[in-house]
Amino acid sequence: MRSSAIIFALLFSAPAFADDAQTAAQEILARFDHEPDVRSLQRRAMSYAHAHPAEVASWRGRARISALLPQLRVAVDYNTDADDTRTFTSATSEPRQVLGNDQKAGYELRASWDLDEVVFNRSEIQVRRAVVNASRQRDNVVSEVTKIFFSRRRAQVDLLLAEDLSAKARVKAELRIAELTAYLDGLTGGWFSKQIRK
Amino acid sequence: MRSVFAPIVAAFLMFASVPLVASGPSDSATDAITLHQGIVVATTAQGLYRWNGTEWTLWHPLSLRGLSRTAIRPQVSEERLERVRAFDEVFEELVPSYGESAAVIAAADLLGYDRPKPQLRFEGLQEAAEPLHRAVLAAASHRGWFWACTIDGMYRIGATVHRLRQLGGACFDLVAGGGGLVAATERGYFKLLSPGDWQRLSGPLSGAFVGLAQRAGRVFAATGGGIYELADRPIRRSGVVAEAFGRLGEQLVVLRDAKVSFLDEQGQIRPTGKRVAGAVLRAGDGKFLVTTEELWRVDQDGLAWVPIRPTDGELRGALDYGGLWLATSSGVVLPQRLAEDQLLARMGDVLSPQRAVSFSNQLQGAMNRRGLELPNINPAWSRWLPKVAFVFDSGARRGVGVRDLEALADTLDIDPADIDLDLVDAEREWRNDLIDASWRAQVQLSWRPASDQVASKRTQIDSLRRGLLGERRRVSRRASRMLAGFLAAERRLILHPPRSVRSAAHRLLKIRTKRALLEGLLDEEIP
Known part of the structure; x- marks a missing residue:
């Protein structure tokens, strides 16, 4: 009878098992909040690879503006000429001599627009082709850095939750984390480790 | 005081914990789902229910003792095992002459001790691996009877429910197939010869019980001591310590670290490369490998994962009968039950x-x-847009001393040859006027309207x-x-x-x- 009472006391006191597991898991994951979050990492990786959307927008803006800007030409000229004119009016008389010295200065300012480029801009066409490649590259970078980030986080959680881990296994686990950290540093130019150290 | 208080507390807790209205397999934990004489039978801790085509009806209630939410494991010590074996051997010898109950007393007199009770270790609530709250560990239909292997022992169910006390106080596993029914209990391993007549294949084997399987008329048992074939005597076929053991199709299945392997005729382990998720409940009942989260079966290509719809609770059993029936800790999932709209209703707004x-x-x-x-450019317009150029130029010409020397000489009344050059320079300054200045602004337009x-x-x-x-x-x-x-x-x-x-x-x-x-x-x- 007493053992039945114990059994039913255990039954009566059972917690909501699944909720506890999720709550505990949230608390464990919160221990890594001091590290950079994945969105910052993605932005950094995109900038490092020059695949950030802001760069693409910059190319396109510049290509568009180029059609509105004129081609300017400025020219300056200066010349001097001297002439000595002798006019013979007869075979015997002295020639009429006229000495002349001219100075000429001038400048030209030319501004020209190809108005057809406003409608169809060859530079913009080329830029937009490059945009397609940049878009793919950007997705590859973001996808790779995200997967590695969470692989690293999983390894950290596994190490944290591991019980009775041998020294060898622990070293192996920590090396794996270090490997993934180095991978992220490679994709961000060392930014990730610096952020962790802060 | 304690002797008065404990029963009151126990009674209170019993009433507090047992539901006032017994609910069926629709929404309460179901441990096994079996086909018996063409009818689907769901086995719960409270009883056996049969599906009548539209709903579950109670067939037989069960009153299982030792029902708890803890996992129960047989605790093994070698000394205790020896005492159990010795007692069983003497008991078997005396049963034909004395009958069951008298044989127990006579064996106790001869040996000087009562039959050791199974040491059941209550592990309490714990994380992960072990399934909780399973009262019925296996069920099978064989020779017209329904058999249930429970924590309270083996039961034979027909028109009535009969507890098979001679097989022991707790049952661990039950397999049917190939014309045979084999049970693993705390007293050992038994094979049914005919209803009411059980042959004891072996006493408890060394190590904790893991699983039981029957293939081609041969019975195999896995324990903490290895994998044995139960023939005339237990023959150790493999030293592998499995975490789960059973049969799928014609293959004996061994699980270690969630990895599935097959055991071949030579006792060698052949890995399948497959990994299961969740705690393994049944390594193979012939058809399915059941974990708390997944279902696997063997087909012509080998081990295959069975896609199932998400369930509310953990899986506990499966039956393929006109569709897939799933026994879960939240009730039975009927094959036609989870229709699209019901699934969406359960999940709520997936995407509002x-x-x-x-x-x-x-x-x-x-x-x-x-x-x-996308570019929205019509290049036809560009044809008519010209090149525009604005040109502005300006020039000045300074006539520096365009000198008519003769006129100058006339003015000075001297001979032109006598003109002093210094005077000429002075005259240059006098003549240094801006003679000519001009500017021009121009607009140029050019087209090339080539198609x-x-x-x-x-x-x-x-x-x-x-x-x-x-x-x-x-x-x-x-x-x-x-x-x-x-x-x-x-x-x-x-x-x-x-x-x-x-x-x-x-x-x-x-x-x-x-x-x-x-x-x-x-x-x-x-x-």
Whole structure:
């Protein structure tokens, strides 16, 4: 009878098992909040690879503006000429001599627009082709850095939750984390480790 | 005081914990689902229910002793095992002459001790691996009877429920097939010869019990001491210590570290390369390998994962009979039950209209930020737009001393040859007037309305548009797949809650990964 009472006391006191597991898991994951979050990492990786959307927008803006800007030409000229004119009016008389010295200065300012480029801009066409490649590259970078980030986080959680881990296994686990950290540093130019150290 | 208080507390707790209204397999934990004489039978801790085509009806109630929410494991010590074996041997010798109950007393007199009771270790609530609250460990239909292997021993069910006390106080496993029925109990291993007549194949084997399997008329048992074939005597076929053991098809299945392997005729382990998720409940009842989260079966290609709809509770058993019936800790899942609308009703709004519109807007924004909006250029206009040039030029001419020396000589009344050069220079200054200055402004317009130019531009624009459309399609498809994956992972966490902290952490990380991939693609946070 007493053992039945114990059994039913255990039954009566059972917690909501699944909720506890999720709550505990949230608390464990919160221990890594001091590290950079994945969105910052993605932005950094995109900038490092020059695949950030802001760069693409910059190319396109510049290509568009180029059609509105004129081609300017400025020219300056200066010349001097001297002439000595002798006019013979007869075979015997002295020639009429006229000495002349001219100075000429001038400048030209030319501004020209190809108005057809406003409608169809060859530079913009080329830029937009490059945009397609940049878009793919950007997705590859973001996808790779995200997967590695969470692989690293999983390894950290596994190490944290591991019980009775041998020294060898622990070293192996920590090396794996270090490997993934180095991978992220490679994709961000060392930014990730610096952020962790802060 | 304690002797008065404990029964009162126990009675109170008993009433507090047992539901006032017994609910059937529709919504209460079901441990096994079996086909018996063409009728689907669900076995719960409270009783056996039969499906009548529209609902579950109670067939026989069960009153199992030792019902608890803890996992129960037989605790083994070699000395105790020896005492049990010795007692059983003497008991077997005396039963034909004395009968069962008298043989127990006579054996106790001869040996000087009572039959050792099974040491059952209550492990309490714990994380992960062990399934909780299973009262019925296996059920089978054989020779017209329904057999239930429970924590309270073996039961034979027909018109009445009969407890087979001679097989022991607790049953661990039961397998039927190949014309035989074999049970593993705390007293050992028994094979049914005819109803009421059991042959004891072996006493308890060394090590904790793991699993039982029957193949081609041969019986195998796995314990902590290895894998044995129960023939005339137990023959150790393999030293492998399995975590779960059973039969799938014609293969003996061994599980270690969630990895599935087959045991061949020579006792060698052949890995399948497959890994299961969740705690293994049944390594093989002939048809299915059941874990708390997954279902596997053997087909012509080997071990195959069976896709099942998400369930509210952990899996406990399966039956393939006009569809897949699943016994879970939240009740029986009927094959036709989880229709699309019911599944959606259970999951709630997977994607509300507002969220769908918001996602669509975010996707468009992402496309525009990437520069993927489609060009809207009509190159025909460019043909008529000229090149425009504004030209402004200005010039000045200074006539420096255009000197008429003769006129100068006339003015000075001297001979032109006598003109002093210094005077000429002075005269230059006098003559140093701006003689001529001019400027010009010009507008130049030039056209080249050649139609081949337009055609060439159109070709370039079309090529660009195709490239952009392809990239837009790729981004859209990727975003949609990522969104679906993210929502599915979220819903799965709700419908299929993790059982351990590690599993919960991994599932949460999986959701965060999918969310991060989607946010990275859209380059903004999603609600």
